[in-house]
Amino acid sequence: METLKFYINGEWVEPNQAQTLEVINPATEQSCGRIALGNEQDVNAAVAAAKAAFPAFSQTSREERIALLEKILTGLAARKDDLAEAITAEMGAPAWLSKMAQSAMGAAHFNETLQLLKDYEFESNRGSTRLRKEPIGVCALITPWNWPLNQIACKVAPALAAGCTMVLKPSEIAPFDAAIFTEVLHEAGVPAGVFNMVNGDGPGVGAPLSSHPDVDMVSFTGSTRAGRLISKAAADDIKRVSLELGGKSANIILPTANLEKAVSKGVQSMMMNSGQSCNAPSRMLVPAEKHAEAVEIAKQTAEGLAVNDPHAEGVYLGPVSSDVQFEKIQGLIQKGIDEGAELVVGGTGKPEGLDQGYYVKPTVFANANNQMTIAREEIFGPVLTMIPYASVEEAVDIANDTPYGLSGYVYGETVEEAAGIANQLRTGNVHLNGSGADTKGPFGGYKQSGNGREWGEFGLEEFLEVKAVFGANS
Numbered sequence: 001m002e003t004l005k006f007y008i009n010g011e012w013v014e015p016n017q018a019q020t021l022e023v024i025n026p027a028t029e030q031s032c033g034r035i036a037l038g039n040e041q042d043v044n045a046a047v048a049a050a051k052a053a054f055p056a057f058s059q060t061s062r063e064e065r066i067a068l069l070e071k072i073l074t075g076l077a078a079r080k081d082d083l084a085e086a087i088t089a090e091m092g093a094p095a096w097l098s099k100m101a102q103s104a105m106g107a108a109h110f111n112e113t114l115q116l117l118k119d120y121e122f123e124s125n126r127g128s129t130r131l132r133k134e135p136i137g138v139c140a141l142i143t144p145w146n147w148p149l150n151q152i153a154c155k156v157a158p159a160l161a162a163g164c165t166m167v168l169k170p171s172e173i174a175p176f177d178a179a180i181f182t183e184v185l186h187e188a189g190v191p192a193g194v195f196n197m198v199n200g201d202g203p204g205v206g207a208p209l210s211s212h213p214d215v216d217m218v219s220f221t222g223s224t225r226a227g228r229l230i231s232k233a234a235a236d237d238i239k240r241v242s243l244e245l246g247g248k249s250a251n252i253i254l255p256t257a258n259l260e261k262a263v264s265k266g267v268q269s270m271m272m273n274s275g276q277s278c279n280a281p282s283r284m285l286v287p288a289e290k291h292a293e294a295v296e297i298a299k300q301t302a303e304g305l306a307v308n309d310p311h312a313e314g315v316y317l318g319p320v321s322s323d324v325q326f327e328k329i330q331g332l333i334q335k336g337i338d339e340g341a342e343l344v345v346g347g348t349g350k351p352e353g354l355d356q357g358y359y360v361k362p363t364v365f366a367n368a369n370n371q372m373t374i375a376r377e378e379i380f381g382p383v384l385t386m387i388p389y390a391s392v393e394e395a396v397d398i399a400n401d402t403p404y405g406l407s408g409y410v411y412g413e414t415v416e417e418a419a420g421i422a423n424q425l426r427t428g429n430v431h432l433n434g435s436g437a438d439t440k441g442p443f444g445g446y447k448q449s450g451n452g453r454e455w456g457e458f459g460l461e462e463f464l465e466v467k468a469v470f471g472a473n474s
């Protein structure tokens with residue numbers, strides 16, 4: 001694919017400069033296309049278009065915006081295979097995962113927002129005051145490569161539903177799903193200037209977007225490192241900044257849990273998407289007396305997960321997204337070995353027979369402690385760290401002893417028992433007994449995992465300002 005133009009004010013326009021970037025397919029290490037890299041002038045043009053479109057779009061009716069979301073959903077359904085193929089080529093997710101989850105989640109968030117918009121209360125009364133929830137304005141949306149379409153949909157759907165206008169800067173590592181998504185929006189008839197898309201890297205496009213005086217809000221998903229820079233860049237104009245950042249989520253397996261089920265499910269969730277999920281259960285906390293048994297189950301489960309070409313039959317893990325990620329993960333696996341964690345399965349180097357492509361062996365460390373680097377840093381690869389605990393109180397302490405606070409996982413005999421532990425975790429969400437996430441949400445983190453909430457009602461409200469009209473109801 002090639003995306004050598006930007007989408008500004010309802011049309012594909014030439015970039016301000018001629019710089020391009022090769023997008024690398026991580027399964028082949030070969031180019032799978034090119035994008036143009038934008039600069040500050042492109043950002044200025046896109047923000048000006050979004051600013052000019054805001055007065056009219058912010059006044060559109062609920063019905064008009066419902067009709068728009070419905071058309072977008074139709075377009076996403078028509079292009080779902082193209083979207084899935086683009087995601088597999090650009091970031092390496094197995095074809096089945098791109099189709100069933102990566103691409104499907106994009107549509108799911110649009111659908112969730114559409115249903116919500118049908119009867120969301122934009123106006124209500126508090127005594128003599130009328131409360132109005134109004135679109136916040138021009139939004140900068142900056143997204144990562146790991147669940148690329150999902151992250152875009154989590155922002156664009158509520159921003160449109162709220163009546164905001166926007167500039168999207170997708171990840172330069174995985175930009176092609178965003179180009180197809182932009183075509184869908186164009187064909188759905190999104191009015192000119194309401195949605196704009198500029199490709200580029202963090203310093204070239206992300207930074208000028210975050211500090212642009214005409215941007216009212218920045219919604220960012222990505223690393224805690226970039227989240228910090230964006231918060232600083234946005235501070236001078238007191239923009240609202242909504243951050244969805246990294247994680248190091250604990251998976252507490254209680255002494256009462258069915259060990260076989262809990263451990264195997266935990267390993268599978270960790271290795272899904274090659275471990276490149278912000279909410280991956282990367283620290284598995286197991287009762288010390290069951291540690292040896294749990295390690296054996298984890299080993300067998302990890303050995304049963306096929307690493308292979310994303311299009312191969314039976315593949316569970318494709319490659320990781322880039323050479324940078326590959327090297328980072330290799331370094332952290334080595335660190336785990338050097339710091340004395342027990343390597344149960346996997347390790348450094350590529351899996352046998354997969355010399356080309358950024359493939360990583362599904363790796364399990366055991367007998368680790370929570371001070372080790374592999375227990376503290378977000379690895380963002382298929383690497384699980386198992387930590388024994390002596391008591392449930394200690395397990396909760398270990399789970400909370402991290403700068404992050406995105407997700408938690410608790411497995412017990414009953415949901416009630418697990419829920420009691422969930423209440424003690426300092427995280428934005430908790431999964432009980434292997435339950436999946438629910439797009440009614442909300443999804444977001446405590447502590448350095450961010451300050452925003454996406455999905456459903458809470459996700460919509462990130463894009464709304466609250467106005468009190470005193471005396472309107474007297």
Ligand SMILES: NC(=O)c1ccc[n+]([C@@H]2O[C@H](COP(=O)([O-])OP(=O)(O)OC[C@H]3O[C@@H](n4cnc5c(N)ncnc54)[C@H](O)[C@@H]3O)[C@@H](O)[C@H]2O)c1
Nearest residue numbers: 143144145171201202206207222223226229244245246278
């Ligand atoms: N909490 C969540 O909901 C969630 C979801 C998915 C991913 N993530 C996190 O995302 C990270 C992986 O994604 P990544 O490697 O693409 O992250 P990243 O921070 O390197 O990049 C994310 C986006 O920010 C841009 N960017 C980079 N530096 C910037 C700057 N100074 N100013 C403005 N924009 C800048 C990038 O170009 C990209 O579009 C992980 O840490 C993961 O945990 C979080």
